[in-house]
Amino acid sequence: MKLYNYFRSSASFRVRIALALKQLPYEYISVHLAKGEHKQAAFADLSADGLVPLLELDDGNRLSQSMAIIEYLDEQFPGAALLPADALGRARVRALAQSIACEIHPLNNLRVLHYLVKELQVEEDAKNTWYRHWVRSGLEAFERQLAQPGTGAFCHCDAPTLADCCLVPQIFNAQRFQTPLEGLPLTMGVFERCMAMPAFQSAEPSACPDSGA
Amino acid sequence: MKLYNYFRSSASFRVRIALALKQLPYEYISVHLAKGEHKQAAFADLSADGLVPLLELDDGNRLSQSMAIIEYLDEQFPGAALLPADALGRARVRALAQSIACEIHPLNNLRVLHYLVKELQVEEDAKNTWYRHWVRSGLEAFERQLAQPGTGAFCHCDAPTLADCCLVPQIFNAQRFQTPLEGLPLTMGVFERCMAMPAFQSAEPSACPDSGA
Numbered sequence: 301m302k303l304y305n306y307f308r309s310s311a312s313f314r315v316r317i318a319l320a321l322k323q324l325p326y327e328y329i330s331v332h333l334a335k336g337e338h339k340q341a342a343f344a345d346l347s348a349d350g351l352v353p354l355l356e357l358d359d360g361n362r363l364s365q366s367m368a369i370i371e372y373l374d375e376q377f378p379g380a381a382l383l384p385a386d387a388l389g390r391a392r393v394r395a396l397a398q399s400i401a402c403e404i405h406p407l408n409n410l411r412v413l414h415y416l417v418k419e420l421q422v423e424e425d426a427k428n429t430w431y432r433h434w435v436r437s438g439l440e441a442f443e444r445q446l447a448q449p450g451t452g453a454f455c456h457c458d459a460p461t462l463a464d465c466c467l468v469p470q471i472f473n474a475q476r477f478q479t480p481l482e483g484l485p486l487t488m489g490v491f492e493r494c495m496a497m498p499a500f501q502s503a504e505p506s507a508c509p510d511s512g513a
Numbered sequence: 514m515k516l517y518n519y520f521r522s523s524a525s526f527r528v529r530i531a532l533a534l535k536q537l538p539y540e541y542i543s544v545h546l547a548k549g550e551h552k553q554a555a556f557a558d559l560s561a562d563g564l565v566p567l568l569e570l571d572d573g574n575r576l577s578q579s580m581a582i583i584e585y586l587d588e589q590f591p592g593a594a595l596l597p598a599d600a601l602g603r604a605r606v607r608a609l610a611q612s613i614a615c616e617i618h619p620l621n622n623l624r625v626l627h628y629l630v631k632e633l634q635v636e637e638d639a640k641n642t643w644y645r646h647w648v649r650s651g652l653e654a655f656e657r658q659l660a661q662p663g664t665g666a667f668c669h670c671d672a673p674t675l676a677d678c679c680l681v682p683q684i685f686n687a688q689r690f691q692t693p694l695e696g697l698p699l700t701m702g703v704f705e706r707c708m709a710m711p712a713f714q715s716a717e718p719s720a721c722p723d724s725g726a
Contacts, residue, residue, distance in 0.1 A: 348654065348657040348658040348660070348661055349612060349616075349654040349655075349657065349658060350654065351616075351654075361601060363604050363605075363608065364608045364612075364658075365607065365608035365611040365612065365615070367607065367611060367615075368603075368604050368605075368607035368608040368611055369604070369608075371603070371604070371607060372600055372601075372603070372604040375600045375603070376600055387585055387588045387589055388574060388585075390581075390584070390585070390588070391576050391581050391582070391584070391585040392576075392581075394578065394580065394581035394584060395576065395577045395578035395581040395582075398578040398580060398581055398614075399562060399577075399578065401611075401615050402578070402580075402614050402615050402618075402619055403562075403564075403619065405615075406615055406616065406619035406620060407619060407620070407625065412620065415643070415646070416633075419639075419642075419643075419646075420629075420633065420635060420639060420643070422633060426632075426633060429632075430628070430632075430633070433628070433632075441561065441562040441563065441564075442562075444561040444562065445561040445562060445577075447561070448561055
């Protein structure tokens, strides 16, 4: 498999974690978003939506959208289960993942921040306030969800799932933009237990081959 | 089952379509977002994230996040299949759904538009331009995805899936904000075939009990 991705892309980071948890080897192909490589012909020819991550399977099929990729990997490959075996558990894990992937992350990815600055002439301070507002309010809602039954050492029970694959990159982003993270003991407890695992460590941005590019 | 929802909420609309396609009866409970009812105690006690839709099952379990709810309904109830039987098909349908639910919709829901106006003092025109920009560019990417193999009369093959449940409400929103929709023949063809079906018609905002509230 080949993973077209970028060290700092949260959605790429989610898939790298899943691949590491499943212990699946892959070829790392860097698409440097800050240099605009996702808009160049070489990538546009491969990707209908022009987004990373893009996973190319050994048979040439290409998958997009991080949560869809992770569900596919979980369905097709043995090893650590990233979705629970019961339907209610799966619904809870998917909802937690979507709380990050639909409610927080879309508001502060690179192209949205560019639009704020370039099209709406938003100042640096107001842009950072926007960023922190959505991350903080989203993580407060996430914390309330973790206070419901089902949470264990990880977001759901005692092993990492799709939800943890989504949470950890969001916390990295929060920290990068100095978002206050106090008062989120359940969320940060899960984050710390994730980051104690080699699979999460091996997937983090600073461990990526393009992190110095 | 009870569906806590709001006639104009896109994410609620997605679940109403799924319930109609599966022919599942439910009690419609209106949570009037424009009046702030989702922030009042009655709803906050039920919902950890304060968002609609919220589906309460007959056993009292409550599910959140529209795509997670639809996957649960599809796993647990017979009738029309909303996810394909094959893993690659499921990955494609989930990616299409997430292209709407993670790339387009989060940028133009009510709370984001409020923030633009109240916190960033964005003028009405610039707010509408923001809205149309994300919808139009997102739908152009969606159109390119539909040009890939797999599309039939609907987003994937010849029956509606989770992807169509997400697409149709987004087109309603696009039309409401006068987003240009020309040059999207595959997308609009699917939309029209969906809207010819009673299940989609019965779920649309104007058919909801709270649409006049």
